[in-house]
Amino acid sequence: MESGGLRRAYGGVLAEIDGAEFESPPEGQLTAEQIVAHLVANDELMIQATEALLAGSPFAYYDLDDIHRPQLDALVAEQGGLRGLTALLDGTSDRLCGLVDRLGLAAETPVETHLREGFDLIVDESLPWSRTLDLHARVHLPKHQAQLHMLRRL
Numbered sequence: 001m002e003s004g005g006l007r008r009a010y011g012g013v014l015a016e017i018d019g020a021e022f023e024s025p026p027e028g029q030l031t032a033e034q035i036v037a038h039l040v041a042n043d044e045l046m047i048q049a050t051e052a053l054l055a056g057s058p059f060a061y062y063d064l065d066d067i068h069r070p071q072l073d074a075l076v077a078e079q080g081g082l083r084g085l086t087a088l089l090d091g092t093s094d095r096l097c098g099l100v101d102r103l104g105l106a107a108e109t110p111v112e113t114h115l116r117e118g119f120d121l122i123v124d125e126s127l128p129w130s131r132t133l134d135l136h137a138r139v140h141l142p143k144h145q146a147q148l149h150m151l152r153r154l
Contacts, residue, residue: 001107001130003097009141010093013039016145017086021153030072032151035144036085037075041068043092046136050099053106053129061132063115063140100133107133117143 022032030038042063052059079085100107107130115123115132121139123132 001100001103001133003100006100006133006137007093007097009137009145010089010097013141013145013148014086014090014093016148016152017082020148022082022148022151023153025151030069030147032148033076033082033085034069034072035147035151036082036089037072037079039141039144040075040085040088040092041071042136042140043089043096046133047092047096047099049111049129050096050103053109053111054099054102056106060112061114103129115140 017032017036020032025031045061045063049059049061076085079088108128110126111129111132113123113125113127113132115121115135117139120143121135123135
């Protein structure tokens with residue numbers, strides 16, 4: 001498996017953040033900082049799953065989306081805001097992509113996957129890890145890139 005599409009998707013998110021100032025979101029929605037913190041936390045989960053597959057261990061993947069706001073806020077504070085989070089996201093995304101490049105046939109290993117992207121995408125089944133990574137690149141990252149775009153101060 002190759003990480004090219006995943007790297008391009010992350011590049012789009014990072015480009016959306018680069019040099020931008022962000023507005024406050026509508027009530028109940030994530031701030032720009034919380035979106036980036038969510039992506040960092042999600043990367044860590046995907047890194048764990050990918051490392052487990054490379055080691056030949058079973059793993060289940062749960063996308064936590066925005067249900068753990070206190071943890072997102074703690075990560076925002078720990079990283080000192082958007083700049084620190086962006087640097088962290090750059091590192092976690094690069095690490096994940098490097099692991100993906102090493103997967104080979106292990107990318108087809110079924111992983112119990114639980115994720116929800118609003119009403120657009122609901123997965124609660126075992127999927128080949130390559131399929132989950134593809135959904136991350138084609139659905140999850142673009143969704144959050146669009147959210148960041150909507151919050152940009154013009």
